Amino acid sequence: MHGIKLKRLLVLGAGKSPAIVDFKPGLNIIWGAANTGKSHILALIDFAFGSSTPPDPIPEQQGYEGVMLTIETIDQTAWTLCRSLRGGDIRCVEGIIDSWPTEKDGQPLSATHRPANSLSKFLLEKIEMSGVRLRKNARGETQDLSFRNIAHLVLVPEGKIQSETSPIESGQYTTRTLEFSLFKYLTTGIDDSSIQITDKQKRDRAKIAAQLELIDSQIAQADQLVRNIDQERDEIDDQFNRLDSTMDEAFRILEGTSIDYRSLSSKRRILNQSRDRLIDRVNDIELLFERFSLLHDQYASDIRRLTAIEEAASIFGALDQGPCPTCGANSNHRAKDSALVCQGDTEVIKKAAHAELAKVRHKQADLTNTVNQLQREKSAIEEEIPIIELEVSEIASRIQAELPDVQSARTRVNQVIAARETAQQKLARFHNLDNLKELRSSIVGGQDIDSVSIIAEDVLDSIVLDELSETVEEILSIWKFPGQRVFFDPAKRDIQISGKPRRANGKGVRAILHAAFSLGLLKFTSKHEKPHPKLLVLDSPLVTYRDPISDDEKKLAKSALSDRFYEAFREWDKSLQVTIIENRDPPSWILDIANTQRFTGSDTFGRRGFYPSE
Structure with missing residues (x-):
């Protein structure tokens, strides 16, 4: 021994x-x-x-x-x-x-x-x-x-x-x-x-024992989860039903407090979008002013150049007949071989410069009108933006006044939803345990046995x-x-x-x-x-x-x-x-x-x- x-x-x-x-x-x-x-x-x-x-x-x-x-x-x-x-x-x-x-x-x-x-x-x-x-x-x-x-x-x-x-x-x-x-x-x-295990009857019983072992293991886990719950099942059922009613009421209150809040928020959003569009327009106008300033300078330069050409042509036309001021050729040579000499006709040059000068001055006038129109538009926008911002500020104050009620209603809804989900999870534990027990009962047919007792009958x-x-x-x-x-x-x-x-x-x-x-x-x-x-x-x-x-x-x-x-x-x-x-x-x-x-x-x-x- x-x-x-x-x-x-x-x-x-x-x-x-x-x-x-x-x-x-x-x-x-x-x-x-x-x-x-x-x-x-x-x-x-x-x-x-x-x-x-x-x-x-x-x-x-x-x-x-x-x-x-x-x-x-x-x-x-x-x-x-x-x-x-x-x-x-x-x-x-x-x-x-x-x-x-x-x-x-x-x-x-x-x-x-x-x-x-x-x-x-x-x-x-x-x-x-x-x-x-x-x-x-x-x-x-x-x-x-x-x-x-x-x-x-x-x-x-x-x-x-x-x-x-x-x-x-x-x-x-x-x-x-x-x-x-x-x-x-x-x-x-x-x-x-x-x-x-060789005997068929014992194999069948072993199969049932294996099923019971798995189910009993799941039941043990489910039962422990139920034991961890600090409330009786009837109490949780009553709580779940009460929370259903409470949740409907909480949603109703939230909906009532949210109507004005949503309306004001929508109006504030529209005004903010309008203000943003106006600010974008002012920025676009400022950019146009920068470009138009460059164009105005170009027009002024062109006018000075064309005016100088026009004045020079007038001076050349008033001079006595002599060598061409452009190419230096005598005037009697010009008609002989016009393809080989310049066309230094100062009168033609003067007329061309005058016509071009008229075009540039017309464009400059159009540019000035456009700039004036944009300036008036910018001034109007700059007057409108503070008005919109003031209205946005007033709406924000109203929203702030409404916010506590809305937040309180939302918090209450979230609390009720959380409590209802908790109660639902607890009930799900009970339902899961019930389902497992029903499944077990369908296997054992009401007998007071488990997997170990089945094995015991076969081996003890x-x-x-x-x-x-x-x-x-x-x-x-x-x-x-x-x-x-x-x-x-x-x-x-x-x-x-x-x-x-x-x-x-x-x-x-x-x-x-x-x-x-x-x-x-x-x-x-x-x-x-x-x-x-x-x-x-x-x-x-x-x-x-x-x-x-x-x-x-x-x-x-x-x-x-x-x-x-x-x-x-x-x-x-x-x-x-x-x-x-x-x-x-x-x-x-x-x-x-x-x-x-x-x-x-x-x-x-x-x-x-x-x-x-x-």
């Missing part, structure tokens, strides 16, 4: 006294006052075993830096697992060590399962569970077993032991099939490495379950628990006591029954030589005696079960290590057969708590 045992838990810090607790084979009891670090011990063990979540710090932990958990394998070899309280990987050193290891000591182990050199693979090797494959979904897909898959079965914190969740499940929906497969493996010794051996139930019954019988007939319900993956499901009881009774199941599973696997780490840590199984609430808890609290609880350990196999963490004092006789550690919560007597008083 292979397994591991806790041997010592040590927490170190620079300048701090070591916090230490020792464990022995068989029964260990850590008990005493509240707030002394008892539950913290379980969290430290879990962290040393590879949990991704460091223990919630308690005030006494300040200054401590690392946890060292020593375990012992079946061959009595000790191994110390060392891990920083900040997280990270684990260093594994053979033997019992009292100081923090160096990088040369031992070997580093990954806190995650996948790497070849991981803590999970190391621990699985020590308990002979290496290479185990477990079914992880209804489709028959498998994955490697990780030690973290087992942790919730052997390390049971107070919250888990009291919960309605099945003892074989961690509470994570996505791992239910895997955890059921682990339970089957622990009770039968058969993993799923060679899983193969009823004889094995009966034997396990009998083992749990034996423990409850020793405890004299009322109504001892135990039945393991495959559909719920949990036990029933005399027909009443464990989860239907109060938290105190649920804690007792969870403890009975966990102890029963430990004894069953040992008796039948099935795989199990062969250790168990239970935090607060007797919680009902501290705070009984329901009728069944009050009835149980009046019984002698708190003393009878330890009777189960009178003949306990010491190869099965069990650690009980409790507030309540154990019976005095158990101190002789168990390894006990009491935390008094006092600095004046006994040990105050897990962490030493400084």
